[in-house]
Amino acid sequence: METFDLLMQGFSIALEPLNLALVIFGCALGLFIGAMPGLGSVNGVAILLPMTFLVPPTGAIIFLAAIYYGAMYGGAISSIMLGIPGASTAVATTFDGRPLALAGKADQALITAAGASFIGGTISVVLFTLFAPPLAEVALAFGAAEEFALMMLAFATFIGLGGDDIPKTLFSIFIGLVLSAVGLDIISGEPRLIFGDLPGFFHGINFLVLAIGIYGIGEMLWTIESSHGGVKVSQASFSIRRIATHLKGLKHSLKASLMGSFLGYFVGILPAAGATPGSIMAYGMAKTMSKDPDSFGKGNIEGVAAPESANNAASTGSMLPMLTLGIPGSPTTAILLGGMVIWGLEPGPMLFVEHQSFVWGLIASLYVANLFAMLINLAFIPAFIGVLRMPFTILAPIIFVLCLVGGYAPTQNMHDVWLILIFGIVGYLMRKLDYPLAPAVLAIVLGPLAETSMRQALLMSDGNLMIFIERPISGPIMGSAVVLFLLPLLKLFRKSRVPASD
Amino acid sequence: MRRAELLMALVLGAFSAYLMVKSAELPIGWIPDEGPGGGAFPFWLAFGMLLCCVWIVARWVRRKSPPSRSTEPYLAVTTRSTIIRVIVALTLMIGAIHIIGIYLSIPLFLLYYLRVMGGHRWPLSVAVSVITPVVSFFFFEIALRITLPKGYTEPLFYPLYDIFM
Numbered sequence: 001m002e003t004f005d006l007l008m009q010g011f012s013i014a015l016e017p018l019n020l021a022l023v024i025f026g027c028a029l030g031l032f033i034g035a036m037p038g039l040g041s042v043n044g045v046a047i048l049l050p051m052t053f054l055v056p057p058t059g060a061i062i063f064l065a066a067i068y069y070g071a072m073y074g075g076a077i078s079s080i081m082l083g084i085p086g087a088s089t090a091v092a093t094t095f096d097g098r099p100l101a102l103a104g105k106a107d108q109a110l111i112t113a114a115g116a117s118f119i120g121g122t123i124s125v126v127l128f129t130l131f132a133p134p135l136a137e138v139a140l141a142f143g144a145a146e147e148f149a150l151m152m153l154a155f156a157t158f159i160g161l162g163g164d165d166i167p168k169t170l171f172s173i174f175i176g177l178v179l180s181a182v183g184l185d186i187i188s189g190e191p192r193l194i195f196g197d198l199p200g201f202f203h204g205i206n207f208l209v210l211a212i213g214i215y216g217i218g219e220m221l222w223t224i225e226s227s228h229g230g231v232k233v234s235q236a237s238f239s240i241r242r243i244a245t246h247l248k249g250l251k252h253s254l255k256a257s258l259m260g261s262f263l264g265y266f267v268g269i270l271p272a273a274g275a276t277p278g279s280i281m282a283y284g285m286a287k288t289m290s291k292d293p294d295s296f297g298k299g300n301i302e303g304v305a306a307p308e309s310a311n312n313a314a315s316t317g318s319m320l321p322m323l324t325l326g327i328p329g330s331p332t333t334a335i336l337l338g339g340m341v342i343w344g345l346e347p348g349p350m351l352f353v354e355h356q357s358f359v360w361g362l363i364a365s366l367y368v369a370n371l372f373a374m375l376i377n378l379a380f381i382p383a384f385i386g387v388l389r390m391p392f393t394i395l396a397p398i399i400f401v402l403c404l405v406g407g408y409a410p411t412q413n414m415h416d417v418w419l420i421l422i423f424g425i426v427g428y429l430m431r432k433l434d435y436p437l438a439p440a441v442l443a444i445v446l447g448p449l450a451e452t453s454m455r456q457a458l459l460m461s462d463g464n465l466m467i468f469i470e471r472p473i474s475g476p477i478m479g480s481a482v483v484l485f486l487l488p489l490l491k492l493f494r495k496s497r498v499p500a501s502d
Numbered sequence: 503m504r505r506a507e508l509l510m511a512l513v514l515g516a517f518s519a520y521l522m523v524k525s526a527e528l529p530i531g532w533i534p535d536e537g538p539g540g541g542a543f544p545f546w547l548a549f550g551m552l553l554c555c556v557w558i559v560a561r562w563v564r565r566k567s568p569p570s571r572s573t574e575p576y577l578a579v580t581t582r583s584t585i586i587r588v589i590v591a592l593t594l595m596i597g598a599i600h601i602i603g604i605y606l607s608i609p610l611f612l613l614y615y616l617r618v619m620g621g622h623r624w625p626l627s628v629a630v631s632v633i634t635p636v637v638s639f640f641f642f643e644i645a646l647r648i649t650l651p652k653g654y655t656e657p658l659f660y661p662l663y664d665i666f667m
Contacts, residue, residue: 393620
């Protein structure tokens with residue numbers, strides 16, 4: 001019952017006029033960002049984080065969480081209407097959403113997507129409310145060794161579950177960690193890695209510089225290249241009666257939505273997995289569970305409901321380790337975590353003790369955001385379809401300007417603006433060669449924490465690496481990290497042995 | 503694509519080696535009662551980067567990774583010029599901020615992008631180019647009290663400061 005009381009207190013914060021306005025505005029903006037092809041939650045949060053310095057920290061994080069939520073709803077719009085995923089999280093929605101739109105059932109697909117997202121969001125927020133306090137309590141017992149082991153586990157999931165080229169994933173993790181080490185050494189206070197003796201490197205490389213570079217400039221370059229051909233917007237007709245019929249029709253896809261919600265939530269908790277693989281897995285599950293698997297890919301409404309409920313559930317799921325353990329569950333939550341550190345709200349178990357009202361205000365705002373995202377989505381579907389017709393040559397330059405001005409604002413140093421440009425271009429060139437970049441963003445956020453906890457743990461054990469394995473909680477975590485590291489390697493060896501024996 | 507894959511791995515490998523040398527400026531070994539030296543963390547990570555690059559090159563030689571098998575050009579001919587123009591325009595804009603300030607370079611960049619690259623009509627191009635910096639001014643300078651760089655155009659803003667601050 002204590003949880004319930006705390007949640008009610010949270011609602012009193014989330015429903016304050018300013019916070020409520022921020023939730024509604026954030027949802028609308030998130031829907032817009034999600035609907036634009038090429039922009040997803042991570043881009044929106046990275047580019048808009050500097051703008052939130054206008055409001056108090058609680059309001060700012062509520063606003064960003066609302067954008068995160070809205071973008072998950074919005075991604076479906078361009079998946080269905082254009083056949084291009086509005087964000088990577090909505091890739092699976094195109095499989096059946098596009099055929100439905102081509103068959104003249106765009107309205108049914110859009111409304112099912114909104115309804116399924118709402119189901120996914122609601123179930124996952126309830127699960128979040130139940131899981132978070134006990135997990136935070138357990139995490140209170142964690143020391144430096146456990147912290148470091150958890151971070152190793154986070155990185156290991158990228159290797160074991162990321163599915164990308166292994167040496168390139170590892171490289172991305174390493175470079176993110178090295179970039180986080182630039183500046184003054186945390187323990188001795190000596191300057192290190194000051195390239196070319198530029199004074200701008202003394203305050204280190206802010207995670208936002210890398211995030212805006214990769215998810216702002218780099219993403220725009222990527223979209224300019226990939227969207228070169230024309231796109232065709234499908235037609236959709238709407239009336240109150242049809243909306244009501246389709247909302248009633250939601251019960252036919254309820255099973256798929258429920259399955260997607262639970263699967264998405266648990267996949268979302270894993271650092272490397274998040275909403276994109278969560279929604280694809282949910283699609284696959286829905287297909288195997290269905291009585292009529294052959295209709296998938298040709299316009300089965302369950303093929304829209306499952307991934308859409310899963311990606312919303314996963315976005316909530318990825319907040320769980322971020323808030324309770326201080327380990328982000330997705331690139332978007334990594335940026336949120338970095339933002340919270342700027343505002344002096346260090347995520348982790350202590351947050352639940354020291355900033356109780358903030359935590360519960362944020363959780364309650366997720367309930368509110370979920371409701372408003374659905375209402376705004378349903379009410380303004382025609383407006384968001386209009387957004388898709390906006391030429392990219394207007395949007396792209398404005399986003400470029402926003403990236404540069406936003407990148408300048410936190411430190412007010414032109415040095416950072418140049419770095420954003422360099423990271424953007426290099427990130428774009430690396431992405432073309434299949435280098436995954438999300439691990440680097442996660443690494444630069446976790447880097448300072450990883451280094452401190454590793455050095456503290458080694459100090460305690462006087463240089464004995466066994467400390468990470470011997471301690472009762474750290475040991476099993478480290479063990480699972482090692483298994484995840486080795487998993488793909490084993491696969492590699494088996495693959496290379498098979499052709500040799502032929 | 504195949505050549506780009508090798509080139510990228512070599513450049514990143516060289517960068518890793520440079521990072522190792524740079525990290526070694528601080529002690530990288532064990533300091534009694536202090537733990538690992540300040541350079542140890544980045545040094546060993548940069549060493550890891552270098553190993554990854556060697557690994558990537560090894561996979562390139564054996565044509566294991568998709569880009570090392572691809573025969574497509576790294577930058578498609580159809581989009582290459584657009585990408586290069588965008589990058590050049592961005593670089594020029596950031597460079598110009600140092601001299602003519604943000605409130606002149608942003609409109610010039612927007613005007614170029616919208617009118618020349620986007621082929622939009624003059625009224626729309628001018629409107630976007632004027633509204634964006636005006637909104638930025640009110641948001642950053644007035645609401646957030648963050649002064650954006652103005653270069654040699656700083657004196658032009660004195661009257662505005664008098665009115666709003």
